Structure formats: structure tokens, C-alpha cells
Amino acid sequence: MGVGDVSKRILLGRKLRSSQLGETLLPKRIALPVFASDALSSVAYAPDEVFIMLGLAGASTYIWSWKIGLAVAVVMLTVVASYRQNVHAYPSGGGDYEVATVNLGQTAGVTVASALLVDYVLTVAVSVSSGVQNAAAAVPWISHHEVVVAVVLVLALAATNLRGVRESGAFFAVPTYCFMAGVLGMALVGALRASDGHLPDVESANFQIIPAPGYDGGNLTGLALIFLLARAFSSGCAALTGVEAISNGVPAFRKPKSRNAATTLLLLGTIAVTMLMSIIVLAHHMQIKYVDDVSRLRDEQGNPMPSGYDQPTVMAQISKAVFDNFTPGFYFVLAATGIILILAANTAFNGFPVLGSILARDGFMPRALGSRGDRLAYSNGILVLAFFACILIVAFDAQTTRLIQLYIVGVFVSFNLSQLGMIRHWTRHLKAETDPAARRRMHRSRMINTFGLGMTLTVFIIILLTKFLAGAWISILAMCAFYALMRGIRRHYDKVNLELAADEEDRFMPTKVHAVVLVSKLHKPTLRALAYAKATRPNVLEAVYVSADDATTKALVQEWDDRNLGVPLKVLYSPYREIVRPIVEYAIQIRKASPRGVVAVYIPEYVVGRWWEQLLHNQTALRLKGKLLFTPGVMVTSVPYQLESSQIARDRARRDSERVKAGDLRRGTVRSGGRVPPGKQVHR
Known part of the structure; x- marks a missing residue:
């Protein structure tokens, strides 16, 4: 339980289940x-x-x-x-x-x-x-x-x-x-x-x-x-x-x-x-x-x-x-x-x-x-x-x-x-009333x-x-x-309900799925995103890299060819060193070429454990998702890759789950010797 949760518990008291609403009458x-x-x-x-x-x-x-x-x-x-x-x-x-x-x-x-x-x-x-x-x-x-x-x-x-x-x-x-x-x-x-x-x-x-x-x-x-x-x-x-x-x-x-x-x-x-x-x-x-x-x-x-x-x-x-x-x-x-x-x-x-x-x-x-x-x-x-x-x-x-x-x-x-x-x-x-007393x-x-x-x-x-x-x-x-x-x-x-109402057109499957895996460099997050994209069996699968520097681009293309990944690498040149705009425009072009198809964009993202690390990573991915969400026919998928520091967050979550909380004994999820293993209950 984090500092915010502890403060909230002190200020408001323990949580109440929905079934306890009658107790508040x-x-x-x-x-x-x-x-x-x-x-x-x-x-x-x-x-x-x-x-x-x-x-x-x-x-x-x-x-x-x-x-x-x-x-x-x-x-x-x-x-x-x-x-x-x-x-x-x-x-x-x-x-x-x-x-x-x-x-x-x-x-x-x-x-x-x-x-x-x-x-x-x-x-x-x-x-x-x-x-x-x-x-x-x-x-x-x-x-x-x-x-x-x-x-x-x-x-x-x-x-x-x-x-x-x-x-x-x-x-x-x-x-x-x-x-x-x-x-x-x-x-x-x-x-x-x-x-x-x-x-x-x-x-x-x-x-x-x-x-x-x-x-x-x-x-x-x-x-x-x-x-x-x-x-x-x-x-x-x-x-x-x-x-x-x-x-x-x-x-x-x-x-x-x-x-x-x-x-x-x-x-x-x-x-x-x-x-x-x-x-x-x-x-x-x-x-x-x-x-x-x-x-x-x-x-x-x-x-x-x-x-x-x-x-x-x-x-x-x-x-x-x-x-x-x-x-x-x-x-x-x-x-x-x-x-x-x-x-x-x-x-x-x-x-x-x-x-x-x-x-x-x-x-x-x-x-x-x-x-x-x-x-x-x-x-x-x-x-x-x-x-x-x-x-x-x-x-x-x-x-x-x-x-x-x-x-x-x-x-x-x-x-x-x-x-x-x-x-x-x-x-x-x-x-409608006929009873004289009621009237x-x-x-x-x-x-x-x-x-x-x-x-x-x-x-x-x-x-x-x-x-x-x-x-x-x-x-x-x-x-x-x-x-x-x-x-x-x-x-x-x-207006939203009218737009979201299901009709007969929503029953048809897209004619084509064009998958795009974004590449910043050839490392483990990119390889994981490629593997996940392949598993979804799209009609077309390609990797996309935005080139802002010729030397870096040549090195990446050479390494890509040497590894022989079986996925074509498309290079989008950006003379003004923009990253987001070329990708969005490329997705729009694919969509125009196949109006009944969809474009699936896979974005590798880092998972970190400290709040300040989040400020150092994923900023380009965040801006890119914000742009793509407003592009019709484009689906955005984040593919997470856990860095070593993410273990801190997992350890924190595990400690919270193992800590005895109010009501655990009543629910049978804890006993006097410690927490009951997952999937089991205490029988009394």
C-alpha cells in the first residue's frame, strides 16, 4: 500500500463493499x-x-x-x-x-x-x-x-x-x-x-x-x-x-x-x-x-x-x-x-x-x-x-x-x-381512480x-x-x-450514443489488416513487438523506421539485413527531423489505399518502476498514440518490455497483496500463520 493509499485510508476510512449500502441508511x-x-x-x-x-x-x-x-x-x-x-x-x-x-x-x-x-x-x-x-x-x-x-x-x-x-x-x-x-x-x-x-x-x-x-x-x-x-x-x-x-x-x-x-x-x-x-x-x-x-x-x-x-x-x-x-x-x-x-x-x-x-x-x-x-x-x-x-x-x-x-x-x-x-x-x-376514499x-x-x-x-x-x-x-x-x-x-x-449504436455494417470483418511495427533501434523491445505482430497473422506485416540521420539509418538497415528477420523494413525520411508526423501520414496513406481495411500499429514501450524514469522514456510513444487515436481505421497496440527497474513496482505490488488488510480474515484469505496461497480458502 503506497503513501497515497495510506493517506486516503486515514482520511476516509476503510473501503465499503457495495453490499454494505444498507448499513449507511x-x-x-x-x-x-x-x-x-x-x-x-x-x-x-x-x-x-x-x-x-x-x-x-x-x-x-x-x-x-x-x-x-x-x-x-x-x-x-x-x-x-x-x-x-x-x-x-x-x-x-x-x-x-x-x-x-x-x-x-x-x-x-x-x-x-x-x-x-x-x-x-x-x-x-x-x-x-x-x-x-x-x-x-x-x-x-x-x-x-x-x-x-x-x-x-x-x-x-x-x-x-x-x-x-x-x-x-x-x-x-x-x-x-x-x-x-x-x-x-x-x-x-x-x-x-x-x-x-x-x-x-x-x-x-x-x-x-x-x-x-x-x-x-x-x-x-x-x-x-x-x-x-x-x-x-x-x-x-x-x-x-x-x-x-x-x-x-x-x-x-x-x-x-x-x-x-x-x-x-x-x-x-x-x-x-x-x-x-x-x-x-x-x-x-x-x-x-x-x-x-x-x-x-x-x-x-x-x-x-x-x-x-x-x-x-x-x-x-x-x-x-x-x-x-x-x-x-x-x-x-x-x-x-x-x-x-x-x-x-x-x-x-x-x-x-x-x-x-x-x-x-x-x-x-x-x-x-x-x-x-x-x-x-x-x-x-x-x-x-x-x-x-x-x-x-x-x-x-x-x-x-x-x-x-x-x-x-x-x-x-x-x-x-x-x-x-x-x-x-x-x-x-x-x-384513473374510482375508489371514493382514495379520490x-x-x-x-x-x-x-x-x-x-x-x-x-x-x-x-x-x-x-x-x-x-x-x-x-x-x-x-x-x-x-x-x-x-x-x-x-x-x-x-x-450524439455519442447515436454514433455508437450497432448496425448491420458493423458485422462485416475488415478486408485487410496491414500491421506496422515501429522501430527506433534493433533491440529486445523491437524484436518482441515483431514476434507479437507475427502471432496475430496480419495480411501485411512491415517494420517502419523514421530516418533523421543518414549514418544511423545506414547502420540500422545493415543490421536488419544481417539478422534476416523475414520482415521488410520501410524507411520514412524526415528532412525536418520529425518523428510523429511521418508515421501518421504513412498510416493515413495505407488507409486510403484500402478503405475497408485497418492499419494496426504496434509500439514498443518500456515499463519502469520509478516515477522519474517514466519522464525519461516513452514520451515519443505517448505523443504518437495521441495522434493516431484520432486517425480513422488505425488501431494502436502498446507492446510492453519490462526493464530491470520494473521489478521495484512488482515487488511493491507483491508486498501489498501479501499484507493483511481489514476484512481478510472474515473473507477467508488469511489465517493466523500467514496469507492463504492463491486459489485456496480457509475452511472453518
Whole structure:
């Protein structure tokens, strides 16, 4: 086992057989933190965005905060109820993509897929960036190094997920449950203190907010107020991201899969709504002041905030005030929030690879995304997601407020098309169903999806109107790029399949095989290639040498004649000392002379044992193979000749085969006294 294999084993763990896939399935207690961490964690930054938007017109508009929170909660519960229908109707894991493709057609399916892929990448970027910003409130050295820390965390998450869904889920379960306990505990303590009149104000309660330019004309009324509330509502809807991940991850649940997924969805909706409303109501009653630009804040005396002032997040301010007499509670909530925001990206690391594998199966993504790694995870999809997320973090300087403007557009595209697809699904099944009880259930389900479509479509329109120029256009552009890419990949695969389809012409044998053995000098590799070519019994066999030096050519021809090998030697003269071009042109000439025949080119190659030796040999052969592979009717065969140093590689392979590995005793390929000889098994 080489150094690379040892490093891979340490990083990822031992390999898993395909038959062990069932061992990686998740119970509900693990599936909840795995698939719901994104939606649960979004309640940590969604209230921030609501107060930022309302704060554009000053603190007076904060009176609308709990009403906006209530509207977001209604939308979330509606979406959860709708997706419970999805997981029962389409439990294969295709989620919104499958629903849209089956009921609305391929174009709608690819549109949903492109939206989800963009949203998954943004989920990682936003979650990790937000987590790093929260951590900076407790760990000062992180400030001004957010990008580096965020990129390192994304790579760490990718490495953890490469170990497999079950292991990563068990690892993330504790922080997720700690976050839920911390937020709900904070809400309970805050409610108890409010009931007896001892709920303190947050540290920013006495601050003043200077309205942003364009909002400083006094109290807003009419269309201006409606537009502001719409912006706040659309930002608060970031809390809905991640709800769709469960419908994409149904295959990862234990049986009964659909029922367990639906139960997990219900738990997710209930917990997320409770936490969201608790934070918003507490923030309103504790008179929080929160803005995106601290230059608009004034202290109690009306003075601007000092340079370098770092505004704590809404969660940090509330927890610090609620636990003003119990500091460990404040640090527990802050730590749990920072960790869950980072680990929330795990939802995308489970959803993106699964969706990528389904798209690869359908020919819309490279087939490499459909391959499982050593730990039965879709490793290539995990790496692709990490790569794009790191690019976004660097491009937007790990600023959550800048990234959030790109967010939730994609998820609401998928919400709308999924709801419309489910309405068509129930309508189609109602035409064939005659059982009254089943028809009543279908009518109820269709009503839920219809109401859900109305809600999500309204939100989507609001998002487009309020966020398009603020950055949502970038997400839409990215979706269009993904859509065009997937369509292009599908066209390529369709074209290749059409070209590779067998027909009657492929049954005919070639009329002639013209074999060419390449000669650089008369030595053992050349003689071995000649012997192998003779054994294949071609119609014509000849050796070919490219002459770049007259003296060397004359010596080779003389030696060839002296040995009397029985194979003619053809010399191709190369006045410009090229090696590859004359051989390729000669093969093309042979092919033109016999269009129904084939040209078989045999290339002697050295086999070496050290990596640096490979750089010293076979370079011309490599270039020649690269050219000949694009020449129709030419077959290329490498004839290896093992040099003495190749024994090093053989010894290494033998040692690896003799080394006892995990599982060998169970498989009966080793016993206490050593490895069992090949072809035998240990009988127990």
C-alpha cells in the first residue's frame, strides 16, 4: 500500500463493499440533523435580514417584524405540507427534479435541477460565511481572516462527507441538537423573564438608526411601505432554504422511507417555525437595533459609532441579554449557533451529490458524478460542490449580507415547478381512480399543493421585484449557465450514443489488416513487438523506421539485413527531423489505399518502476498514440518490455497483496500463520 493509499485510508476510512449500502441508511434521529440542519440553522440569520431591511427606514418600522415573521412561518408550514405529499408520491430521491420532469416535461426538470444546483452551492457559501461571522464575535482573531477560515471549513466539511453519509450524520447530530436546545432554551428563559417583567433590553436598545438614503422622508406610507415590507419578507424567506433537501434524500432513510421522511419534514417545520418566531418576538420586545451599515448607528448621546465597531448578530445580542446572569448560557448559544451555521452546509453536501448522480444517470451531467467512492458516497459531487462554494466565498469576501441577495431565488423556482408538477400528478391519477376514499385523499393533496403554489408563486414574484437588481440577477444568470451546460452535455451523450449504436455494417470483418511495427533501434523491445505482430497473422506485416540521420539509418538497415528477420523494413525520411508526423501520414496513406481495411500499429514501450524514469522514456510513444487515436481505421497496440527497474513496482505490488488488510480474515484469505496461497480458502 503506497503513501497515497495510506493517506486516503486515514482520511476516509476503510473501503465499503457495495453490499454494505444498507448499513449507511439513516434513522430519523440522525436524518433530522443531516437533512434539516440547513433549514434549522437559517433561523439564525433570517431574522437578521428582516431587521436589516426594516431598519432602512429607521427603528419605527420594527413594529412589523413579528407580522413578517408570521407570514414567513405560514409559507414554511405550507411548503412542508406540500413536500410531505412529494415524498410519498416520489420516494426515489429525485425530489423536485423528478416531479417536474415526470409531470411537466424535460425542460421543466432541467430548469429545476439548475436552480437546485445553484442553491446548493449558495447554501454552503452562505452558511459557512454566516457561521464564521458569528464565530468572529467570540474569537477576535477570526476578524479580517473570514475568507481563509471559511475556505478551510468548506474543505473540512467535504473531507468529512467523503467518509460517508452515516458517519457525517453521526458527527453532525450533536451540534444540531445542541443548537435546538440552546435556541429553544433561550426562548423559554426569555418568555419566563418577560412574564414576570424582568426581560432586559439588548445592548443596542438605546441606539438610534439613521434612515438610509431614499428612506429618510419621515414615516413611510403607501407603495414605499409595501415595497419595504416586501423586501423584508423576501429576505426572511431565507428561512425556507433546505426544506427541499429531505425530498431529495428519501433513499438515505431507513424503511419505511417515505413515512420516515414525511415525519422528519413535520419535525423540521415545527421546530424551525418555533425558533424563528421566538427569535423575532424576543428581538422586537428587547428593542434591538440592527443595520447592515454601522455608519447609520448612533449611540445614546447621538454620536456615531467608533471606527472598527463590530455589530453583534441578532442571536448574539438576544442570548447575551437573556443570559445576563448566566454567562455559560450565552457562550453555549453562541458556540452552538456558530457551529450549526457551518455544519448547515452539510445539507447541501448530501443533496448536491445525490441530485448530481441522478442527473448523470439521465445524461445531463458527466457520468463521473454518478460513481460512488470508497465509502459509498458520491465523492465527485462532493468535490465539485466544495470547489464552487470556495469560489463564491472568495469572490464575495465571505460577506453573508452580500451573498444573501443571491440566495433563495433558486429554491423558489424549484418550489413553484414542484407544486405545479404535483397538481398535474394528482389530476392525472384522479382520472384513473374510482375508489371514493382514495379520490378524497387525492383531492385533499391537490388542494394542499394548489395552496402551496399560490404562496410560493407570490413569494417568488416578491423576490424578483425586490432582489433582482440587488444581486438576484447573478443567481438567475448562473441558473441559465447550468441549464445550457446540462443541455449541452445531454446533446453530446445523445450524439455519442447515436454514433455508437450497432448496425448491420458493423458485422462485416475488415478486408485487410496491414500491421506496422515501429522501430527506433534493433533491440529486445523491437524484436518482441515483431514476434507479437507475427502471432496475430496480419495480411501485411512491415517494420517502419523514421530516418533523421543518414549514418544511423545506414547502420540500422545493415543490421536488419544481417539478422534476416523475414520482415521488410520501410524507411520514412524526415528532412525536418520529425518523428510523429511521418508515421501518421504513412498510416493515413495505407488507409486510403484500402478503405475497408485497418492499419494496426504496434509500439514498443518500456515499463519502469520509478516515477522519474517514466519522464525519461516513452514520451515519443505517448505523443504518437495521441495522434493516431484520432486517425480513422488505425488501431494502436502498446507492446510492453519490462526493464530491470520494473521489478521495484512488482515487488511493491507483491508486498501489498501479501499484507493483511481489514476484512481478510472474515473473507477467508488469511489465517493466523500467514496469507492463504492463491486459489485456496480457509475452511472453518
